Amino acid sequence: MKLDIIFSSVVLAILIVMMVVSTGYPPKARLFPLILIIFTAGLVGIHLIKLIWGKTKKEELSEVEKPAARVSWTSYFRAPVWIGGFLLAIYLLGYLVGAALFSLLYLKVHGEKWGMAIGFSLGVIALVYGGFEIALKTPLYGGLLFQ
């Protein structure tokens, strides 16, 4: 519930900023967005009030949405670190080298054997170079260090 309050507060703040910014637009540019922003901000406000006053009843998880995995608190930092590292690798080394190195490192850190890790990385290279650069003639980003 605390996280929901923070999220809703941030959303409400952004909507208020957008409302203020909209007032500087010409009439046709601001009418429809203002209607939606005010409507959504109103709903967020109602939701915040319900949260803060503790009147929100415990909601069952939807069948459409998959339930979040039960993990330890520190595990939530794992994903941003790996994904951030992956992005950095792509930015600096490009898809061909960056994605392959990321795969190799990720699999080795998670206990895979060298054969599997190297094979997977070669598969990534085959996909990027063979699949996209050769077959589809769609060159992917080459990396800042190689430009």
Add this chain to the structure above:
Amino acid sequence: MILGLFNGFLSIMDPVILTYLMGGILLGVVIGILPALGGLNGLAILMPLVFGMEPTRAFALLLGMYSISPMAGAATAILMNIPGDSPNSATLLDGFPMTEQGHAGRALGAAFTSSSLGGLVGALTLALSIPIFRPIVMAFGSPESLMLVLMGISSVAVLGVSSPLKGLIAAGLGFIVSFIGYQAVSGFARYTFDIPYFFDGLDVVPMALGLFAMPEVIDLITTGESIAKVRVSTPTTTDLWEGVKDVFRHWGLFIRACVIGLIIGIAPGVGATAAAWMGYAQAKQTSKNPEKFGTGCIEGVIAPEAAHGADHGGGMIPTLAFAVPGSGSMAILLGILVILGIQPGPFLIRDHADLVFSMVAIMMVSYIVGAIILICGSAQLAKVAFIRGHIMGPSILILVAIGAYCVDGSLLDVFTTFAIGGIAYLMRHLDYSRPAVFLGFLLGGLAERYFYLSLGAYRWSFFFLPIPFTIIVITVIMLSFEKVYGWIKSRF
């Protein structure tokens, strides 16, 4: 209709299109069996690949995958008690007990047969409905189209979710994100804050990948676990064939489940998972031995699979006829139409009837071929689900990064995808409806255009025109029915 369907089949009898179709079917088998994915995420991940593709080829790939995914997901549900796709969650109630009793083959045969036959029923219904809807859509102008869009979005936002308020907030946020960039009506740049990347607004592909695929990647990397650990027994051919015959023995149940699936599919915002559960519920209610459900009853496998199979075709009716998606997956289908340069909305059936019939033909062929592949390959299927989670995580991450880059050859799209993914993960954790966000984003521009056209022609009185007003009343009834019925029930 018959001529249209015949031409639809002819149009896909091309070696290249059939290759795409087979590729889609095989992808559907893999995606369906892997519990972390599912048809909706599969559509989002494959979306970037269809840029610039000829529409029939694109739909051969995508619908081939989408049609087979929940059918294949039944294998994981029956063999490992893990739903491969969310509509399979009802199937495992009786499917897995049958595996424990040594009748896995019978359950699999019944599941694949009822799902594929249900899908054929849905596809045929779609084909039959096209000539009916074509004259109806001619009566629709801007006010009617606007109300349909709002009805569709609010249905997805409110129905089938745990918190309607959060669903509407999600839809509103999706709308608001769609306003970023140059407005079509005035040419004025809105909410760009002078950042050139935002001048053209956000693209459909980063939104889809970020909203649907990235949270799964984050989950896989966060949990770091294998998906399945259970030992699996090999189904026998005799058992499989017995399951196939079971569907025809219970033909009344099968038909009832298909009707439920069609109705749920046509109703916007509900989805295949609800269809499967309602199919299961009616099977139990109408059974002579309801106490046997949950202990390995074959009817408990046939009904949900038939229902969600029929739901596919039913869901495409409002999606293609009125741009009102039957489910989150249909919302992505609308996005794919946009990518292919086809404007979704009431005139799609009028202007692209040949494409619609091709889609029907693709679905029908997918169901038949997919069922044959699954029945013949059922002994090997289960092994796919043992792919370790920390192999799937980077695989999907790389595919998402490539897909996002292919939009415009810009790393900014990749960063945007990952940023949206982080927000989407949080939204999923907090139970906000991501299909509602995506739909609001997708149809926001269209809704605004219809709004200004309606305002220009009728002023504010367009709300009170007969058809728009009727749609408003239907929407209010649909959204408030559950609350009002619950209140009446508690009073009396």
